[in-house]
Amino acid sequence: MPFWLLNQVFSQVLQRPACGYPTPIVPVQFLGISARQVTSDASFRSASFSDTEHPRVLITGGLGQLGVGLAKLLRKRFGKDNVILSDIRKPSDHVFYSGPFIYSDILDYKNLREIVVNNRITWLIHYSALLSAVGEANVSLARAVNITGLHNVLDIATEHNLRLFVPSTIGAFGPSSPRNPAPDLCIQRPRTIYGVSKVHAELIGEYYHYRYGLDFRCLRYPGIISADTQPGGGTTDYAVQIFHDAIKSGKFQCYLKPDTRLPMMYIDDCLRATLEIMEASSDSLPMRTYNINAMSFTPEELAQEVVKHLPEFQVTYNVDAVRQAIADSWPMNFDDSNARKDWGWKHYYDLPELVTVMFSFHTSESRAAHA
Numbered sequence: 001m002p003f004w005l006l007n008q009v010f011s012q013v014l015q016r017p018a019c020g021y022p023t024p025i026v027p028v029q030f031l032g033i034s035a036r037q038v039t040s041d042a043s044f045r046s047a048s049f050s051d052t053e054h055p056r057v058l059i060t061g062g063l064g065q066l067g068v069g070l071a072k073l074l075r076k077r078f079g080k081d082n083v084i085l086s087d088i089r090k091p092s093d094h095v096f097y098s099g100p101f102i103y104s105d106i107l108d109y110k111n112l113r114e115i116v117v118n119n120r121i122t123w124l125i126h127y128s129a130l131l132s133a134v135g136e137a138n139v140s141l142a143r144a145v146n147i148t149g150l151h152n153v154l155d156i157a158t159e160h161n162l163r164l165f166v167p168s169t170i171g172a173f174g175p176s177s178p179r180n181p182a183p184d185l186c187i188q189r190p191r192t193i194y195g196v197s198k199v200h201a202e203l204i205g206e207y208y209h210y211r212y213g214l215d216f217r218c219l220r221y222p223g224i225i226s227a228d229t230q231p232g233g234g235t236t237d238y239a240v241q242i243f244h245d246a247i248k249s250g251k252f253q254c255y256l257k258p259d260t261r262l263p264m265m266y267i268d269d270c271l272r273a274t275l276e277i278m279e280a281s282s283d284s285l286p287m288r289t290y291n292i293n294a295m296s297f298t299p300e301e302l303a304q305e306v307v308k309h310l311p312e313f314q315v316t317y318n319v320d321a322v323r324q325a326i327a328d329s330w331p332m333n334f335d336d337s338n339a340r341k342d343w344g345w346k347h348y349y350d351l352p353e354l355v356t357v358m359f360s361f362h363t364s365e366s367r368a369a370h371a
């Protein structure tokens with residue numbers, strides 16, 4: 001392409017409104033370059049996902065709190081062999097024998113590219129990350145995994161024409177953001193490496209969408225509560241641990257103050273939202289990063305609900321300064337009206353249903369363990 005035409009193309013891109021979310025007008029094929037200067041190749045495109053066949057999905061960081069459940073949901077829909085879980089950790093027998101699993105370190109660009117090519121991947125769900133509390137304890141590793149790793153994923157997704165999902169978080173907001181509720185578009189000045197890396201992911205993902213035509217999709221998850229998987233070191237983990245401790249000992253010591261209000265969601269709603277946004281038609285997504293919400297509660301309100309199931313339950317508070325500071329800088333509530341309007345998002349679990357489902361899971365687990 002002659003230099004003058006390239007210039008014209010760039011100026012068209014740059015002149016587009018900052019928050020109008022137009023559809024990309026300059027596909028990567030036209031520019032003939034990708035982010036790592038890999039020449040665009042028609043054979044990549046011919047191998048891409050067509051709407052008439054099942055996607056072939058790779059989940060990175062799949063052995064954390066969310067990946068195994070998502071693999072189960074996607075395998076039910078697309079077939080067991082069309083969904084590959086990957087991680088740098090060793091899977092349990094149960095995970096290993098329930099469907100394809102592969103080692104993948106997202107910091108190893110060539111290895112990741114090989115997996116995508118050899119398995120003809122068409123959707124990439126990028127779950128690898130160091131979460132808020134763990135990230136603060138190891139900033140350089142969090143920077144590497146959450147930022148450098150994401151760059152690898154973005155380039156490979158662009159090069160191979162993948163549909164890419166990257167989750168963001170309530171942690172992408174900060175003390176200067178509106179907190180009750182936080183809208184989709186507002187000031188984002190988080191003060192954790194986790195939050196900074198997630199704002200970066202939102203922005204660079206959208207940039208690749210407009211600049212290279214990457215099919216980038218992102219949901220800001222609230223704190224996720226799951227029954228059968230352990231959280232990975234986030235600030236909202238107390239809302240999972242409380243059920244384990246309540247059933248085991250009837251007591252729980254909370255590291256957040258009783259009135260710390262945060263947005264939360266049951267895992268089934270979160271995984272279904274992820275599948276729904278991945279299946280949504282591009283036309284129904286005028287934005288590429290959406291808040292999703294279900295409920296919002298404090299430790300005190302959660303404990304009151306737990307007492308309805310376990311009247312002798314007692315909660316004490318021993319505040320952890322680092323996690324409290326993180327929670328105090330996060331939204332108390334999420335405005336997810338755009339997700340509801342654009343692609344029909346709705347949650348099924350509010351606080352009473354959440355507590356009932358968590359109790360019935362843990363009670364039957366505990367009965368089975370003592371049988």
Ligand SMILES: NC(=O)c1ccc[n+]([C@@H]2O[C@H](COP(=O)([O-])OP(=O)(O)OC[C@H]3O[C@@H](n4cnc5c(N)ncnc54)[C@H](O)[C@@H]3O)[C@@H](O)[C@H]2O)c1
Nearest residue numbers: 061063064065066105106127128129167169221223224232
């Ligand atoms: N769980 C939540 O409440 C929550 C809320 C908001 C957003 N999210 C986002 O959802 C995603 C999944 O969350 P989760 O709770 O399952 O996280 P998790 O911490 O439980 O799991 C993350 C996984 O990433 C893996 N990982 C770390 N370094 C890696 C590397 N170099 N290469 C490949 N994998 C690596 C870990 O081994 C781990 O299994 C994350 O991106 C997180 O930011 C989660």
